[in-house]
Amino acid sequence: MAFYLKKHMIFHDYNWTQYSNDDPYVSGVPDNTLFDKNEGYQVLYMINIFGKTFQQMTINVGKKIEIMIRGLPPYVKRQTDVLDWLFNNWSRY
Numbered sequence: 001m002a003f004y005l006k007k008h009m010i011f012h013d014y015n016w017t018q019y020s021n022d023d024p025y026v027s028g029v030p031d032n033t034l035f036d037k038n039e040g041y042q043v044l045y046m047i048n049i050f051g052k053t054f055q056q057m058t059i060n061v062g063k064k065i066e067i068m069i070r071g072l073p074p075y076v077k078r079q080t081d082v083l084d085w086l087f088n089n090w091s092r093y
Contacts (some may be wrong), residue, residue, distance in 0.1 A: 004047045004062030006040065011070060014040030030079035037069050046079065050086050068093050 015038055019026045024033045026045040036042055047065045051057040068086055076085045 003057050004044060004051060004059065004065075006044065008059050008062055009040070009044075010063055010066055014038060014043060016040045030083055032078045032080060034077055035079050035082050037072050043069055046082055050083060053087075064093055 015036075017039055019041055021027060024031065025035075025039070026041045030046070030049055035046065043066065046069060047062050050065050051062055054061055065086065068089065069082065072082065072085060076082055
């Protein structure tokens with residue numbers, strides 16, 4: 001179950017491409033699937049996946065993750081890269 005929802009999002013300029021429930025862009029375990037920080041459903045998926053690492057995921061934690069994703073450097077292209085970058089840069093934000 002997702003904790004951080006579309007209504008919680010800070011930015012409102014995302015594309016909202018529809019994906020099937022089992023599409024690797026928005027489901028399952030993050031892998032080498034390309035990540036698009038402009039796709040709202042992909043961003044929500046990543047926020048909630050990364051947020052599961054926190055024992056007390058809150059909307060504010062979700063907002064921090066969203067801000068971090070917005071600032072991803074261009075070389076971060078795959079889902080696993082996004083997670084690694086978030087882990088490695090968490091304390092900088």
